[in-house]
Amino acid sequence: MAQELLLYVLVVVIAGLLSLFLCGYAVWKIKDAPGARYYILVTFMSAVFTFAYAFELMGTSLEEIRLWLRIEYLALPFIPVFLLLMCLDYVGQRLKPWICYTLNVIPIITIFMHNTNSLHHLYYKSMKLRSDTPFPTIDLEGGPWFYIHSIFLFLCFMMSIIILLMQLKKSSFKFRMQILLMIAGLMIPLLANYFYINGLSPSGIDLGPVSMSISFLFHGIALVSFQMFNVTPIARDIVFENMQEGVIVLNQNNVIVDYNGTMLQLIPKLNKHAIGKPIRDVLRSNPRLAEIISNKQECDYKISLGGEHVYYHIRFSPVQNKKNISIGRIVTFANVTERVHIQEELKKLASTDGLTKVFNRTFFMEKIEEVFQSLTINGGGVSIIMFDIDHFKKVNDTFGHAIGDHILVHVADTAKKSLRNTDIMGRYGGEEFIICMANTPLYQACEFAETLREEIAKENRLINGEEVVITSSFGVSHAYINAGESQYSIHSLMKQADEALYAAKGKGRNCVQSYRQALGIVK
CATH class of the missing domain: 1.20.1070.10 (Rhodopsin 7-helix transmembrane proteins)
Structure with a gap:
């Protein structure tokens, strides 16, 4: 040849x-x-x-x-x-x-x-x-x-x-x-x-x-x-790039094969070089989002854009061939910020007392249940303060319910100004309020109650030309819960605080009593 x-x-x-x-x-x-x-x-x-x-x-x-x-x-x-x-x-x-x-x-x-x-x-x-x-x-x-x-x-x-x-x-x-x-x-x-x-x-x-x-x-x-044939190409641009929702397309191996312009706001590291790379590699700086996408976890996702929190709902849609075999999936980010804000407002309305704007009794009980569950696991001290407005019924009968409501709001606002971020306050009923202070020793809770009592009493209210003195009585209970211990319950601690409040009223009102003092135990 x-x-x-x-x-x-x-x-x-x-x-x-x-x-x-x-x-x-x-x-x-x-x-x-x-x-x-x-x-x-x-x-x-x-x-x-x-x-x-x-x-x-x-x-x-x-x-x-x-x-x-x-x-x-x-x-x-x-x-x-x-x-x-x-x-x-x-x-x-x-x-x-x-x-x-x-x-x-x-x-x-x-x-x-x-x-x-x-x-x-x-x-x-x-x-x-x-x-x-x-x-x-x-x-x-x-x-x-x-x-x-x-x-x-x-x-x-x-x-x-x-x-x-x-x-x-x-x-x-x-x-x-x-x-x-x-x-x-x-x-x-x-x-x-x-x-x-x-x-x-x-x-x-x-x-x-x-x-x-x-x-x-x-x-x-x-x-x-360039991943030719990995997505339905070319013609998709007419619709794909004009979608307000963020869309990213992955193949069956979680490799990026396409995305639209909206996704650049959510994942700034996306660019033409990201095509063909695993989504986890592109999201190394955002492991939370990488985990959501890898686990196909449909959920709301919060991101900070321009100094504001924006919420997106992440959902997943399978991409199948004509034989109904999965060849990838579409991940969609829909802006649900307005919906989340409405839900938060509704939740706030459902959990808050309409007059005083503190937690209502039902939601307060749910919140302190979480506190007690955490203490049962990790251990720690917790104090409960119950207080009410002295002679409130007399105020209502004398000046009317509108004035009574005004005083309730004043007392609640005074208490809220003194609370820490970790403290939980609720309206327990009528003129009675309750505060839960996690990881707070008894002496500190009593000092807080005393300071609050003084704040409430120092400012008299002028009602119909008559100066009215507003005072309140406080009962404080405390327990230290060891990890794994179930000796104390929410209701028993609240009952102790209530008995201490009853003792404060017995002492002439406008004072603070701890449960230990009510039992005659030296502080």
Whole structure:
């Protein structure tokens, strides 16, 4: 075998292996994605065509070469059709089945005309070996159907290119790169065919097989580098980029394959280089959000934007192929800030006493239940203060309920000003209030109660021209709870505070009594 021929055969075989590799890679990685099934078919057909052409080059007789030429034509006529269908599927356009079948009519006729050419010579007028080449090369003179098929092939390629070019303006950067790579891949076989038909190729070698493998290499680069076919591409931009909701698309391996512009506000690290990276890698600085997305945890998510808290509801939608097999998921971030604020306001209204704006009795009990559960686990001291307004019934009877309400609000506001962030205050009923002070010793709770008593008493209220002195009585109870201990209960501690309050009233009101003092135990 001549050295020059060996080099050509080696190049063609490598081209065939490349087509076969890309076919296998597509079957393994993207077989269910848009356009992928036609990519698989066209790379397989190209591999068949290319390997058959390698054997044609090694043929030593006209009959042997014609045999391999017939095998080439079992695949070659369908390649332009599958390329066209791939491009249509890629941009989201679906042809009706009868149109797809019609497109295959000319390739089927071409195969028939090629295999029966010796009967009518409508495909090749003549077939002979060239005498001006260093190794046997077939010289073909095209007949009428040869040119029909050539025009059909050219039209399929041109329609594929036009379809892709029409999407350039609509597309984002990453899809433009895909389109340009695909167009470049489609242009290469056209140029190679031009050289071959016009006798410009070396030694009459058909550059088509090698050119198509290079073409699919361009497609392969788009496939690997820009995630070609991993999402429904191109046409999605019309709706996708205009959505007010943030949307990020992940494949089955939690790898980012797409996102819209709204997501840039939520995840500033998103950019074109994030495409193809695992979501956890992009969210390394935000492990909470990474965990939510990885665990498919539908929930509300709070984020600070421009110094304000904004709430998004994260939900997940599966992406399935036509066989209902999951190939990824869409993560949607819907702005629910208004809804959260309404819910918080409703919760506040449901938990707050309408007059004094402190917790109502029901919600207060829920809050201190949480405190006691924490103390039971971790241990610590807790103090309960119960107090009420002295002779409040007399105030109501003398000045009316409107004045009584005014005094209640005044006392509640005075108490709220003195509370720490960890203290919990509620209206227990009527003129009676209760305060829970976690991790607070008895002496400190008594000092707080005494200070509050003085604050309430020092400012007399002028009612209907008459100065009214407002005083209050306080009862304080305390318990230290060891971790794991269940000896004390909320109700028992509240009962002790109530008994201490009763003792304070027995001492003449306007004073503070602890439960220990009420029992006669020295403080």
